[in-house]
Amino acid sequence: MTKTTEAVLFDVDHTICEYHRSTRKLLSLAFDRADVTPFFAVEEYWALYGExxxxSDSIDGLREQCFLELADQNGETRERGRQVAEAYNxxxxxxxxxxLDGAAEALDQLNDQYRLAAVTNGPEDAQATKxxxxxxxxxxxxxxxxxxxxxxxxxxxFEKALAAVDTTPDNAVFVGNSLEADIAGAHAAGLEAAWLRDGAVPVDGPTPEYVLEEPADLLARPWETAD
Structure with missing residues (x-):
């Protein structure tokens, strides 16, 4: 049976867009602003974020919870963690x-052919603003x-997004940059997945149906041309 793609669902961060200033840079600025000696690395924050x-109802509250936990883990006072969180805000x-290069054009062109939706891990105050x-x-x-x-x-x-665009997993594809969150999640919901690998090489984990080097690769609609 031939697959008919009706909808394309997207992740947001590092799939269609990114901050001008990286999290690593902002964390350094936050420690400086708070006049606190750095007591955790950005990788520790990223690892804790998903938990x-x-x-919390806001990204600022979520970040503060992470920084307080990191203060506990690294033998620093929770007040220092709170100060760094406030400075980061x-x-x-x-x-x-x-x-990301090519993402705006891809959205415009795909929107002419498919129903589009986004599924993003993050609170509305931050993600909708972006x-x-x-x-x-x-x-x-x-x-x-x-x-x-x-x-x-x-x-x-993923199921909520599919319902909103009135289609089924068999008739949709998900585009994201995280193997653990995006590709695994899409597969759990029964969707095919296109992975924007951004130079990464998977060691293990879920195997995406399609691999993209950059958002512009979406213009080729690989799910339509795959054998």
Whole structure:
């Protein structure tokens, strides 16, 4: 039976856009602003972030929970963790984002052929601000996983997006950059997945049906041309 693709679902961060200033740079600025000697690395924050998605109503609250936990783990006072979180809030600007090369054109062209939606791990206050700043209006719905539903890779946020665009997993494909959250989650929901690998080489884990080197590769619609 020939597959008919009706909808394309997208991750947001590092799939269609990124901050102008990296998390690593902002964390360094936050420690400087708080006048606190760095007591954790950005990799520790990234590792903990997923555990706290859904534990707060805002990105600032989520980040503070992470920083307090990291203070506990690294023998620092929770007050220092709170100070760094407050400083980070001052230097982070959710409007200071840019499209990845080729992403804006891909959204425009795919929107002419498919129904589009987004499934992103993050609170609405941060993620909607990014999309508004970029002028993204192609998504019929945005599911804020970890808040409206369990976080990716749970299948629930994918299922919610599919229902919103009135299609089934067999007739949709998901595009994302994380093997653990995006590709595994898409597969759990029964979707094919296109992985934006950004130079990464998978060692183990889920195997995506399609591999993209950059967002512009979406213009070839690989799910339509695959044997």
């Amino acid at each position: 706290y998605v859904g534990e 001052h230097v982070r600007d959710h409007t200071n984002v840019r499209f 999309l508004d700043a970029l002028g993204v209006d192609q998504f019929e719905t945005v599911v804020f996983a970890g808040f409206e539903t369990p976080a990716k890779p749970h299948p629930a946020p």
